[in-house]
Amino acid sequence: MSFITRFAPSPTGFLHLGHAYSAILAHDAARAAGGEFLLRIEDIDAARCRPEFETAIHDDLAWLGLRWPTPVRRQSEHLAAYAAVLERLNTLGVVYRCFLTRKEIVALSLSAPHTPGEGSDGVVYAGPVQHMSADEEEDRISRGEPFAWRLSIRYSQDLLGEDFARLGFVERDEGSNTEHMVTARPALLGDVILGRKDTPTSYHLSVTHDDALQGVTHVIRGEDLRASTHVHVLLQRLLGLPTPVYMHHHLLTGPDGKRYAKRDQSLTLAALRQAGAYPAEIRARIGLPA
Numbered sequence: 001m002s003f004i005t006r007f008a009p010s011p012t013g014f015l016h017l018g019h020a021y022s023a024i025l026a027h028d029a030a031r032a033a034g035g036e037f038l039l040r041i042e043d044i045d046a047a048r049c050r051p052e053f054e055t056a057i058h059d060d061l062a063w064l065g066l067r068w069p070t071p072v073r074r075q076s077e078h079l080a081a082y083a084a085v086l087e088r089l090n091t092l093g094v095v096y097r098c099f100l101t102r103k104e105i106v107a108l109s110l111s112a113p114h115t116p117g118e119g120s121d122g123v124v125y126a127g128p129v130q131h132m133s134a135d136e137e138e139d140r141i142s143r144g145e146p147f148a149w150r151l152s153i154r155y156s157q158d159l160l161g162e163d164f165a166r167l168g169f170v171e172r173d174e175g176s177n178t179e180h181m182v183t184a185r186p187a188l189l190g191d192v193i194l195g196r197k198d199t200p201t202s203y204h205l206s207v208t209h210d211d212a213l214q215g216v217t218h219v220i221r222g223e224d225l226r227a228s229t230h231v232h233v234l235l236q237r238l239l240g241l242p243t244p245v246y247m248h249h250h251l252l253t254g255p256d257g258k259r260y261a262k263r264d265q266s267l268t269l270a271a272l273r274q275a276g277a278y279p280a281e282i283r284a285r286i287g288l289p290a
């Protein structure tokens with residue numbers, strides 16, 4: 001069986017020990033399976049991504065002893081491909097333009113009686129009760145109003161019929177490597193954003209497209225992205241793409257008991273490297289074998 005996995009960071013800060021854990025776990029899993037480990041740069045958020053963070057990603061991972069094939073895919077170079085995917089979803093009738101402001105969405109999501117989870121941006125929008133008329137939409141577009149393209153769970157359900165309830169994926173447990181089936185619940189995050197007026201993609205869209213394009217068979221990433229997987233499985237079904245095996249690993253916590261975050265400058269790999277740490281010490285510190 002082929003085994004292709006990847007580490008897909010966004011260059012919006014320096015990598016920390018939590019990233020090292022994720023990257024090494026994926027790298028070692030590929031090595032153990034005789035498979036391939038890819039690096040992908042998820043840099044679609046032009047306002048937050050910086051070249052020095054991207055350089056540091058390469059330097060830190062190479063310092064840790066990881067190797068990957070080149071050229072490395074950089075998502076910012078493939079916006080036309082993502083736009084085509086968004087157009088396809090539009091043709092299928094499963095996306096819509098949402099003109100609500102973030103404030104309005106927050107107000108709506110708070111008043112939702114059964115908010116089942118938390119959206120990637122912290123809010124879950126269950127979608128409009130009634131869709132906008134073509135006239136109103138035309139009018140708002142011509143007035144230049146900003147909007148987000150959202151994936152409609154309701155329309156997806158209508159399109160897929162009984163298949164919607166049968167969506168699922170194989171989850172591999174961290175540690176034991178045993179696998180089990182998980183029923184997908186794409187509504188967990190509500191109607192997520194797949195693009196914006198001036199950006200033809202979002203994390204959910206580009207990650208799903210790229211994992212399929214790059215032949216990724218195993219996605220290994222933190223459990224903070226577990227709910228997103230349910231959305232990705234729906235997108236795969238809508239787009240006719242294969243569903244990889246998923247492993248959501250636990251998130252590392254620092255000495256203060258809190259999750260490592262990009263704001264913890266002292267615990268970045270770059271800082272540890274410059275302070276004279278050895279890669280073997282990093283592995284030991286995050287509980288991974290040498």
Ligand code: GLU
Pocket residue numbers: 007008009010042207220221225
């Ligand atoms: N680019 C995402 C991040 O930096 C991770 C993508 C993924 O592993 O699916 O959090």
